[in-house]
Amino acid sequence: MTDGRTRRREDTRQRLFVAAVDLIAEQGFSATTVDDIAARAGVAKGTVYYNFESKTVLFEELLRHGIGLLTADFRAAVDGLPPLEALGALVRAQLEYIRRYRAFAQLLLSEMWRTNREWQQTLRLLRGEAIAVIADTVQAGVDSGDLPADLDVRTASSALFGVGLVVAVDWLVFSPERPIDEVQESLLGIVRRVART
Amino acid sequence: MTDGRTRRREDTRQRLFVAAVDLIAEQGFSATTVDDIAARAGVAKGTVYYNFESKTVLFEELLRHGIGLLTADFRAAVDGLPPLEALGALVRAQLEYIRRYRAFAQLLLSEMWRTNREWQQTLRLLRGEAIAVIADTVQAGVDSGDLPADLDVRTASSALFGVGLVVAVDWLVFSPERPIDEVQESLLGIVRRVART
DNA sequence: TGTTTTATACTGACTAGTCAGTTCAGAATT
DNA sequence: AATTCTGAACTGACTAGTCAGTATAAAACA
Numbered sequence: 001m002t003d004g005r006t007r008r009r010e011d012t013r014q015r016l017f018v019a020a021v022d023l024i025a026e027q028g029f030s031a032t033t034v035d036d037i038a039a040r041a042g043v044a045k046g047t048v049y050y051n052f053e054s055k056t057v058l059f060e061e062l063l064r065h066g067i068g069l070l071t072a073d074f075r076a077a078v079d080g081l082p083p084l085e086a087l088g089a090l091v092r093a094q095l096e097y098i099r100r101y102r103a104f105a106q107l108l109l110s111e112m113w114r115t116n117r118e119w120q121q122t123l124r125l126l127r128g129e130a131i132a133v134i135a136d137t138v139q140a141g142v143d144s145g146d147l148p149a150d151l152d153v154r155t156a157s158s159a160l161f162g163v164g165l166v167v168a169v170d171w172l173v174f175s176p177e178r179p180i181d182e183v184q185e186s187l188l189g190i191v192r193r194v195a196r197t
Numbered sequence: 198m199t200d201g202r203t204r205r206r207e208d209t210r211q212r213l214f215v216a217a218v219d220l221i222a223e224q225g226f227s228a229t230t231v232d233d234i235a236a237r238a239g240v241a242k243g244t245v246y247y248n249f250e251s252k253t254v255l256f257e258e259l260l261r262h263g264i265g266l267l268t269a270d271f272r273a274a275v276d277g278l279p280p281l282e283a284l285g286a287l288v289r290a291q292l293e294y295i296r297r298y299r300a301f302a303q304l305l306l307s308e309m310w311r312t313n314r315e316w317q318q319t320l321r322l323l324r325g326e327a328i329a330v331i332a333d334t335v336q337a338g339v340d341s342g343d344l345p346a347d348l349d350v351r352t353a354s355s356a357l358f359g360v361g362l363v364v365a366v367d368w369l370v371f372s373p374e375r376p377i378d379e380v381q382e383s384l385l386g387i388v389r390r391v392a393r394t
Numbered sequence: 395t396g397t398t399t400t401a402t403a404c405t406g407a408c409t410a411g412t413c414a415g416t417t418c419a420g421a422a423t424t
Numbered sequence: 425a426a427t428t429c430t431g432a433a434c435t436g437a438c439t440a441g442t443c444a445g446t447a448t449a450a451a452a453c454a
Contacts, residue, residue: 046430046431106312158371159367167359174355240405243406
């Protein structure tokens with residue numbers, strides 16, 4: 001499973017992911033060419049097609065990979081915590097993720113609300129998985145009385161997800177000189193205020 | 198000035214704007230072809246190039262037009278109001294704008310945080326104009342003591358702008374069956390809570 | 395008033411170029 | 425020996441932009 005060959009191949013795929021995510025974050029999916037991706041990754045074009053069925057499939061697997069990591073971080077963050085603390089942990093996990101994978105976050109922000117694209121269904125599904133973790137936490141908070149009973153769980157969860165994304169990426173793009181911890185603090189402050197029943 | 202010719206031409210340009218905004222909101226700038234835009238607008242491809250220098254210029258003028266309307270709405274909304282009420286008026290104006298021009302809002306959300314695109318400079322500038330209105334209001338609130346003195350005006354303004362956009366578009370895309378007034382109310386509630394010193 | 399001229403608006407076939415995807419013999423790696 | 429990657433050539437579909445020609449509203453003229 002983790003013999004030399006598998007590792008080598010995994011490495012190539014990883015390099016292709018990194019190259020693709022950077023380019024697509026900057027230019028968008030359509031404006032990014034397969035030749036560009038191969039060149040940036042330092043591999044031949046044929047290698048792209050040896051490792052991925054098509055440009056679209058590469059992108060879909062990239063989405064799966066990236067959001068999979070985020071969902072895993074979310075799950076690990078809330079594990080065992082009571083609702084209110086879990087909520088804070090989610091915000092921290094999201095911001096930390098965005099700090100580490102800023103290009104992917106930027107890409108996500110740009111492609112998240114598109115309609116009529118072939119990979120849109122995939123993205124919608126993956127988004128649902130990540131938000132489900134938030135929703136479970138919010139639901140637990142409502143059930144335990146830590147959050148307002150009249151809070152609409154679905155809406156609150158997707159709003160929380162989107163707001164974290166947009167505030168952090170906005171910061172990264174338009175005020176990159178500032179430390180992102182400040183965003184984290186102000187976001188946490190806002191969430192705490194809103195959470196107060 | 199408003200003879201038959203001018204009116205006809207203005208009409209064509211308007212139809213091209215509408216066609217372009219719908220298609221680009223759905224698919225993005227690069228994935229939208231000039232042929233598509235022309236077909237949707239019901240004109241020949243040559244007409245696009247008779248009215249606009251290039252696809253990019255068409256898009257830039259579209260951005261100018263759309264954000265110009267938003268900025269004007271913002272200015273009208275805050276006119277003469279004291280800071281806190283002006284802030285609420287801004288949220289209402291933004292939501293109303295998004296409700297009316299939802300495709301443009303979607304487009305804005307998708308293209309706002311891109312880097313390395315030829316029209317990026319234009320978009321950055323226009324965004325600055327719209328946010329300046331918010332920033333003036335927030336600054337007035339800080340000066341008058343209605344808002345926390347330690348509030349970072351620039352950050353708060355761009356966050357407010359981005360959050361309104363993302364929450365509303367998210368709602369439109371993922372929960373279109375719900376009335377948008379609810380978003381407006383919950384957004385206003387959040388802003389009020391955060392504004393409290 | 396009716397007729398000719400002109401400027402403006404539009405048309406759509408065409409060009410020159412781009413890009414996803416294919417092919418494959420051979421090289422490198424394990 | 426088997427797997428993974430290379431690299432360059434190729435195809436065909438698609439796309440931004442062009443341009444010679446057409447249509448027409450209004451101005452100029454008779």
